[in-house]
Amino acid sequence: MTAPSPDPDLRFPSGFLWGGATAANQIEGAYNEDGKGLSVQDVMPRGILTPPTQVPTPDNLKLEAIDFYHRYAEDIALLAEMGFKVFRFSIAWSRIFPLGDETEPNEEGLAFYDRVLDELEKHGIEPLVTISHYETPLHLARTYDGWTDRRLIGFFERYARTLFERYGERVRYWLTFNEINSVFHEPFLSGGIATPKDRLSEQDLYQAIHHELVASAASTRIAHEINPDIRIGCMILAVPTYPLAPDPRDVWAAKQAERANYAFGDLHVRGEYPGYLLRTLRDKGIELEITEADRALLREHTVDFVSLSYYMSVCETATQEAPAGRGNLMGGVANPTLEASDWGWQIDPAGLRTILNDYWDRWGKPLFIVENGLGARDVLVDGPDGPTVEDDYRIAYMNDHLVQVAQAIADGVEVLGYTSWGCIDLVSASTAQMSKRYGFIYVDRDDDGNGTLARYRKKSFGWYRDVIASNGACLIPSPQDAAQG
Ligand code: BG6
Numbered sequence: 001m002t003a004p005s006p007d008p009d010l011r012f013p014s015g016f017l018w019g020g021a022t023a024a025n026q027i028e029g030a031y032n033e034d035g036k037g038l039s040v041q042d043v044m045p046r047g048i049l050t051p052p053t054q055v056p057t058p059d060n061l062k063l064e065a066i067d068f069y070h071r072y073a074e075d076i077a078l079l080a081e082m083g084f085k086v087f088r089f090s091i092a093w094s095r096i097f098p099l100g101d102e103t104e105p106n107e108e109g110l111a112f113y114d115r116v117l118d119e120l121e122k123h124g125i126e127p128l129v130t131i132s133h134y135e136t137p138l139h140l141a142r143t144y145d146g147w148t149d150r151r152l153i154g155f156f157e158r159y160a161r162t163l164f165e166r167y168g169e170r171v172r173y174w175l176t177f178n179e180i181n182s183v184f185h186e187p188f189l190s191g192g193i194a195t196p197k198d199r200l201s202e203q204d205l206y207q208a209i210h211h212e213l214v215a216s217a218a219s220t221r222i223a224h225e226i227n228p229d230i231r232i233g234c235m236i237l238a239v240p241t242y243p244l245a246p247d248p249r250d251v252w253a254a255k256q257a258e259r260a261n262y263a264f265g266d267l268h269v270r271g272e273y274p275g276y277l278l279r280t281l282r283d284k285g286i287e288l289e290i291t292e293a294d295r296a297l298l299r300e301h302t303v304d305f306v307s308l309s310y311y312m313s314v315c316e317t318a319t320q321e322a323p324a325g326r327g328n329l330m331g332g333v334a335n336p337t338l339e340a341s342d343w344g345w346q347i348d349p350a351g352l353r354t355i356l357n358d359y360w361d362r363w364g365k366p367l368f369i370v371e372n373g374l375g376a377r378d379v380l381v382d383g384p385d386g387p388t389v390e391d392d393y394r395i396a397y398m399n400d401h402l403v404q405v406a407q408a409i410a411d412g413v414e415v416l417g418y419t420s421w422g423c424i425d426l427v428s429a430s431t432a433q434m435s436k437r438y439g440f441i442y443v444d445r446d447d448d449g450n451g452t453l454a455r456y457r458k459k460s461f462g463w464y465r466d467v468i469a470s471n472g473a474c475l476i477p478s479p480q481d482a483a484q485g
Helices: 068-081 107-122 138-144 151-167 180-184 187-191 202-226 248-270 275-283 292-300 349-363 392-410 459-469 479-484
Strands: 017-021 086-090 126-132 173-177 231-238 241-243 305-310 314-316 367-371 380-383 386-389 415-421 441-443 455-457
Touching: 017 126, 017 367, 068 107, 068 455, 086 415, 107 126, 107 151, 126 151, 138 151, 151 173, 151 202, 173 202, 180 187, 180 202, 180 231, 180 248, 187 202, 202 231, 202 248, 202 292, 231 248, 231 349, 241 248, 248 275, 248 305, 248 314, 248 349, 305 349, 349 367, 349 392, 386 441, 386 455, 386 459, 392 415, 392 459
Parallel strands: 017 086, 017 415, 086 126, 126 173, 173 231, 231 305, 241 314, 305 367, 367 415
Antiparallel strands: 380 386, 441 455
16 A cells, blocks of 8 residues: 555545445345345345346345344444444334334344444444335335335334434434435335336326425434434435537436436425426326425425435437436436446546535535445455455545545535445445445455355555545545646
């Protein structure tokens, strides 16, 4: 590891929350232990690539995942070794309410997260908890068609209240729904909606998201009643959308596509349906069932901060035939100026600065980058201290994105922290592969489920430790960034 060379222009505020992020279904395993019920993930052996199965099948890597359920202490110790200030994880709803519609929670499930929090506390790592990260209890999907049914609001409120009452003194930062805007693209994964996508109308999908938004506002109310110090954030899948050409029709197409994502942030932050969304609904002949009580909740219980995942940008065009972009659950067309990852996600560090500035200008709420990273095929090699991965490509990716975060902070944007996605290798959400790795820590398991599950430090492990220790001062701006300021 080269010694950090502090750069005075790259400043992160003191107290900046450096860390990493995960989700229960992608790390825990133990899918049927200690009273846990099934979640939608347990019947998605190929992620979003093929329709769900009727029952869990052994080829579903998430059933065991990386066995965090039994190895959490060892894993958290490794995160602490990197100097983590914050660790984002989700609580598996079906561990707490195995079916989702019971009245009493499962004590063994609650006790597991007590143990995780104990371990984090021991190492001085702040928890950041996602309440619902693509893991709706399967029973709610099959019996109620997931979030299309208004009754899920009540079930979610009970679940959230249980969490705030149990952990509300120990967990300050909470996120309600992971990437709420993804319901449109992946209704089963994101909204627990069992009806196949091609049989769902836009009316169904908007109504489902409306229910989630109301549930989010209702939980914000409950959280603040239980402990006013709790900070609730929304979570948006951020995809800056550029016009493919300067043609004004492309500019408008890009704006419309971007608004499809902004809309849900607008609702979370401003508490009312924005005019452009009302027009879209009108034009499509969609009439949502929105009660007065819904409106009051949305208006009065807006979020405290905005969190986002950022992996890529896309282009839009209304004027040209262009190849479709491949990427994080969203469409768009490919940007001819950008390189892509092994999975075709286009890499655009500057897009992160752009979206941070846009969100800050629009909402004026503190921002938290809760996902960002490079999914890549790593090769384990022998190193002086044992097996390792020479993942310079990951270091370059993260360095370049973090430099853009520093630029956004210099632009005046308030950024609370940064949790890189999959800080320890985990099972991919979209493809359910192990070989799409994001971590600083290599986990010995392949796509067929073979491997010892041993953990090995990659080269990026030491690099991130230095970044955190220097509070970002060892990051290296590209010559272009240095000139641009
Ligand atoms: C985000 C999700 O969309 O992208 C994560 O919140 C997911 O759950 C991450 O893992 C990366 O996507 P993938 O498909 O590479 O796992």
